[in-house]
Amino acid sequence: MSQREQADAFLKQMEEFSEAMKRSVGVPVVIDPRSGVTMWYDQRELKLRYIISVEKLKRFFEALGEGKVLATKCKATGTILFPPQADCPEAPEGGVEWVEMPVEGELLTWTVINVKPYSFSHYDDYVVGVARMANNVNVLAWVRCRDPSKLKPGMKVKLVVVRREPEGYLTYELEPIEG
Amino acid sequence: MGRRVAIVGTGHSKFGVRLDVSLAELAYESIREALDEARIGLDDIDLVVVGNAGGWSSEPLPAVVVNEYSGLSGKATLRVESACSTGSSAIKVARDAIASGDAEVALVVGVEKMNESPTPTVVEFIGRAGNYFWEFENYGLTFPGYYALYATSYMFRYGVREEDLCSVAVKNHYYASMNPKAHFPRRITVDDCMKSRYVAWPLKLYDSSPITDGSAAVVLASEDVVGKITDSPVWIEAIGASSDTSNLSRRPHFLGLDAARRAALQAYRKAGLEPDGIVKQLDLAEVHDCFTIAEVMAYEDLGFAERGEGVKLVREGQTYIGGLIPVNLSGGLKAKGHPIGATGVSMAVEIARQLWGRVERGRQAPINVGRGLAHNVGGTGHYAYVATYTLSKPRG
Numbered sequence: 065m066s067q068r069e070q071a072d073a074f075l076k077q078m079e080e081f082s083e084a085m086k087r088s089v090g091v092p093v094v095i096d097p098r099s100g101v102t103m104w105y106d107q108r109e110l111k112l113r114y115i116i117s118v119e120k121l122k123r124f125f126e127a128l129g130e131g132k133v134l135a136t137k138c139k140a141t142g143t144i145l146f147p148p149q150a151d152c153p154e155a156p157e158g159g160v161e162w163v164e165m166p167v168e169g170e171l172l173t174w175t176v177i178n179v180k181p182y183s184f185s186h187y188d189d190y191v192v193g194v195a196r197m198a199n200n201v202n203v204l205a206w207v208r209c210r211d212p213s214k215l216k217p218g219m220k221v222k223l224v225v226v227r228r229e230p231e232g233y234l235t236y237e238l239e240p241i242e243g
Numbered sequence: 244m245g246r247r248v249a250i251v252g253t254g255h256s257k258f259g260v261r262l263d264v265s266l267a268e269l270a271y272e273s274i275r276e277a278l279d280e281a282r283i284g285l286d287d288i289d290l291v292v293v294g295n296a297g298g299w300s301s302e303p304l305p306a307v308v309v310n311e312y313s314g315l316s317g318k319a320t321l322r323v324e325s326a327c328s329t330g331s332s333a334i335k336v337a338r339d340a341i342a343s344g345d346a347e348v349a350l351v352v353g354v355e356k357m358n359e360s361p362t363p364t365v366v367e368f369i370g371r372a373g374n375y376f377w378e379f380e381n382y383g384l385t386f387p388g389y390y391a392l393y394a395t396s397y398m399f400r401y402g403v404r405e406e407d408l409c410s411v412a413v414k415n416h417y418y419a420s421m422n423p424k425a426h427f428p429r430r431i432t433v434d435d436c437m438k439s440r441y442v443a444w445p446l447k448l449y450d451s452s453p454i455t456d457g458s459a460a461v462v463l464a465s466e467d468v469v470g471k472i473t474d475s476p477v478w479i480e481a482i483g484a485s486s487d488t489s490n491l492s493r494r495p496h497f498l499g500l501d502a503a504r505r506a507a508l509q510a511y512r513k514a515g516l517e518p519d520g521i522v523k524q525l526d527l528a529e530v531h532d533c534f535t536i537a538e539v540m541a542y543e544d545l546g547f548a549e550r551g552e553g554v555k556l557v558r559e560g561q562t563y564i565g566g567l568i569p570v571n572l573s574g575g576l577k578a579k580g581h582p583i584g585a586t587g588v589s590m591a592v593e594i595a596r597q598l599w600g601r602v603e604r605g606r607q608a609p610i611n612v613g614r615g616l617a618h619n620v621g622g623t624g625h626y627a628y629v630a631t632y633t634l635s636k637p638r639g
Contacts, residue, residue, distance in 0.1 A: 071363040101263045106301065116376060147377040147490060173497045175391030176444035177383060181367035184383030192382050194392060194492055204378055204492040212444070217399045228381065235381045 067185035078105060120150035123162050128234040131225045135201065136160040144201045169197035171219040171238070176212050186230070195221045195238050206237045215240065245342030247637055249469045249476030252281025252462035253592040258426045258580035260358050261456035266295075266302055267312035270354040270458045273585075273592075274313050277350065277460035281472055285313075288462075289346035291320040294333030294353035295584040298368045299360035309352060319346070326372050327533060328621030329353060330587025331628035334461065335482050341465045348468065353589065354458035355582035365454050372622050374489040387443035387451050387534060389491060389623035394445050394536040396497035401551040405445055408535035409436035410557050412449050412577055415532060417563075419574025421606040426455045426580030450535040455580030459588035461595070466636070477595040480614070480631040483510030487624050498551075500624030503531075503544040507618070510629040511546075515638065521546045522568040525631075527597055527608040529590040531620040532575040541618050542570075545629070564608060572597065572606045587628065590617035594632045610634075 065073070082092035082105035092105040118125060127134045135146040140158030152160050174193030177184070184190075193207040193215070203223055209215060220241040228235050254276030261269055270293070278284075293306035302308045306322040309315075325332040330353035337349035357365055369386040371379045378384055397403060413433055419425035436449035462472075469476045485505035488494060494501070511518050528545065532538035542553035547568060556562050562570035573579045573593040576586060594615035596602050608615075613634035620627050 067363065071361060074361060096262050099260075099262055103262055146492070147374075173392045173396035175388050175395060175446075176441070177385055177388050178440070178444065179366060179385065179387070179442040180363070181370040181379075181383055181385060182361075182363035183367055185363055187383070190383065192384055192388060192392070194497070202492040202494075204382065204490070206382055217396065 067180050068182070071182055071185055081105070121148055124148050127162075128225050128236070133165040133223050133225060133236045134162050135165050137163045144199055146201045146203065165201070165203065165223060166198035167222050169195035169203065169221050169223060169238070171195050171207070171215060171217060171221050171240070172202065173217065174207055174212065174215055191215070193221075193238055195223070197223065203236070203238065208237050208239045246344065247466040247478060247639065248338045248341045248463050249466070249478045250461045250591060250595045250632070251464045251469060251472045251476055252277040252279075252283070253595050254278075254280065254460040255424050255589060255592045256458045257424050258455050258457035258582060261356070262358060266300055266305060266354060266356045267309050269356060269456060270309040270352050270460075271313050273458040273460040274309075274350065274352050277462050281462040283348065283462065283472060285315060287348050288315065288318060288350050290337060290340050290349040291315050291318045292333045292337045292349060292351045293320065293322045294324070294329040294351070294588060295322055296324055296326060296329050296355060297584075299365050300356040301359055305354065309354065315350070324584070325626040326621035327531070327581065327583050328587055328619040328626045328628050329584040330459065330589065330591075331482075331617065331619040331630065332484075332587070332621075332626070333584075334463070334479070334587060334591055334630070335484065335628065337463050338479050338482065341463055347465050349463045350460065351463060351588055352458060352460040353582075353585035353587060355584040356456050357454045357582060358456050362454060373491060373625065377490055378492070385443055386623075387446045390534040390536055391443040391446045392491060393497045393540065393623070394534070397536060397540065398445060400498060401554060403539075403554045405447070406433055406437060407554050407557055408446075408450055408539070409433045411532065411535040411538045412436050414560075414563060415538075415571050415575040415577040418572045418606045419578030421603045422574050422579060423603070425574040425578055426453055426457075427574070427578045446534055446536065452533045452576040452581035455582045457580055457582035457585045457589070459585045459592045461588060461591050475599060477598050478633045478635070478637050480633045480637045481510045481513035483507060483513065483629045485509065485627050487627075489625060491623060499540045499544050500620060500627060502624045502627035503541065503618060503620055503629065506627040506629040507545045510631055514631045516631070518546050524612060525568060525614050525616050526610050526612055527569045527572060527594070528616040528618065529573060529593055530570055530575070530618040531586075532571055532577045533581055533620070535577065537620065538571070538575065538577075545616070545618055564606075569608045572602070572608055587617070587619040590619055591630070591632065598632065598634050
């Protein structure tokens with residue numbers, strides 16, 4: 065059973081219990097099997113999905129379609145901003161311009177996410193890493209590797225645009241360079 | 244600097260899975276105890292600061308809900324949030340209000356009811372605490388995952404083994420076994436820890452603080468009224484505060500928390516303490532061991548050990564009573580539990596009671612210099628607070 069199925073099964077059980085209690089005692093209370101205490105099973109459910117403004121970063125998302133990962137660069141100082149942002153706080157007058165992130169970098173650190181957040185609980189265990197790219201700017205992303213025990217700090221990685229399934233949208237990940 | 248401010252009353256609920264109480268009932272457990280201890284009435288309080296991270300619990304306006312339940316409606320109040328350092332920022336807000344002359348007596352309560360949501364939802368909420376759009380939306384980090392990025396980097400660089408990290412958990416469980424307020428008041432072995440499952444490799448379940456409900460409260464008073472309330476105040480000597488980037492990718496390294504290092508140096512400067520040999524100027528420290536790796540990094544960020552040598556303190560048992568400096572005699576976040584908004588206040592309560600010589604046998608530090616330190620980190624070094632508390636009145 066995936067972590068998603070386990071989580072859903074737990075809530076379903078709780079809901080069935082509360083439905084039975086509504087029929088017998090009139091209110092949706094549930095009894096905690098461990099402590100025996102009475103709790104109220106919330107009758108209001110909030111579905112939470114944000115609608116996030118990316119107007120000023122449109123170019124970043126267009127470029128993913130061209131297979132490129134972009135950053136912004138402060139025109140006045142040359143500082144590279146990644147994740148990209150529309151303003152350069154150290155020299156706001158000069159503004160920013162779009163630049164391409166280098167493809168090559170070195171792995172700094174990583175982890176394997178075994179216990180997942182609910183909205184990621186349909187995936188198998190995944191590897192998240194941070195790489196220092198050739199321009200000295202770090203990128204955090206999933207590391208595409210079957211065997212995380214082979215990863216080493218300093219290992220060469222590529223920054224690649226991929227289609228994330230099952231959602232089917234473009235994002236970027238890090239891919240170890242073999243050999 | 245303004246007026247000097249002291250703790251004149253403390254309260255602490257039982258930490259654990261507290262399905263038996265609502266958020267307000269839980270908060271009131273420690274509010275009542277703190278008011279009783281200070282022997283003051285509701286009328287004496289000018290300001291109530293409520294520390295609560297929330298999201299997983301049902302009340303979005305916890306300050307007014309807690310105040311109404313506790314008979315405090317009508318007071319000046321606000322809810323404060325800085326992730327896992329919420330409790331320390333709540334203390335700072337109240338301290339600052341008193342120091343400025345805006346209030347004489349303030350109540351600070353940190354409360355968290357994490358078990359109102361199922362575990363995967365709680366994991367989700369904490370995982371989103373960083374930079375939601377760039378680092379969670381696509382990559383699904385979790386709280387252990389963020390700290391695991393530090394653990395991997397640290398372990399490879401300094402040759403640290405998972406057993407070393409487990410030794411931190413063993414120490415904190417040992418002291419929690421003597422703390423009846425702890426979530427897990429029982430001992431564990433390195434073997435128990437090593438056999439526990441990975442939650443975010445290389446961190447295991449027993450490297451991690453639990454999902455805990457709990458509350459803690461302190462009554463703070465100005466130097467102008469403290470003498471009317473108590474003859475044994477614990478003074479807030481200094482609070483250092485700092486922060487770091489929301490995106491972990493923007494951190495230059497993963498070997499320690501720069502925000503905590505900055506907060507520590509700031510606190511030492513404000514208190515007039517020498518960063519070199521800081522341990523000799525402290526009787527004990529409560530540090531933010533949300534994960535075992537975090538305690539090792541805390542030793543270094545606080546200057547108890549050089550970078551890369553924190554693990555030596557663990558291997559040599561130097562942070563037990565009798566060692567270089569006792570750390571987390573409460574059981575720490577690891578075994579006492581980590582109800583997010585309550586943790587910083589719980590640290591203040593523990594240090595005050597330690598300085599008063601009032602905690603359980605076996606986990607009472609010898610009090611010689613009369614000073615304790617609290618190191619409270621929000622998120623993954625996103626926020627950091629370091630505070631020192633003293634028995635003697637600080638210099639003006």
